[in-house]
Amino acid sequence: MEIQEEKTFRNYDQGDITAAVKEHYRKMRSRQTLDYVQRMKAKYLTYDKPLNLWDALEKLDALIDVSDPDLDLPNVQHLIQSAEAIRADNRPDWMQLVGLIHDLGKVMYLWGSDEDGTSQAEQWGMVGDVFIVGCQLPDSCVYPEFNALNPDMQNATYSTPLGIYEKNCGIDNTHLAWGHDEYLFQVLKNHPTNTIPEEGMVMVRYHSFYPWHTGESYGEITNEKDDKYKAIIKDFNKYDLYTKCDKIFDLEEIKAHYQPIAKKYLGDEVIYW
């Protein structure tokens, strides 16, 4: 699969899709507060729901990401497209696996709710570009005009560039808006037989963190380790973003290639969500 020209993607200003995407971001920006994120972590990071890796992928066949202006295919197709592009470039086997699973945290919708923004109908707590909560929202966020709607921006501490954080503490020590990246990262971290290399885990955790990895914001919070992370994310992101196409793959057919890799890095296929 070809990696396509950069300028044709992530255009948030193109007619009919704009209204739904924009509304998604309005809700996400006004409802994802520090308190909300802490509540979602307590609620969803329970690791008590067993679901086989391949069943989880199949479940994403029923989900279309409302925040993505470039894709109206079931999410599992996006995952296969990303993985196959990484494979075509002869990148490491673990990176191919990360391509295949990087959005798997969206299975959250199976036990999510409209109220939490974690359902098929309401996805503002599950998908979309994320930002740090507990500090000032940067202008590099998509639709920055919605930043002022976040109640935390009325808080004297949370509305400053450093907010509740120590200077240059690093993004590992912050709370990001709740969504599929952090969910899958924590679930994999909790999976006893997971041996995906650190670079792969970084790709899982921060691929939606656009205001940082592309917007260059959060200079007061980030540190040298994050600069290394950024190079990893940039490398991964071209496969996440520029491989989107209309070709439909069959999960059963590609399984022959990916199952041994999954076995190697995840061990047990039953994952506790």
Ligand SMILES: [Fe+2]
């Ligand atoms: Fe994602």
Ligand SMILES: [Fe+2]
């Ligand atoms: Fe993705």
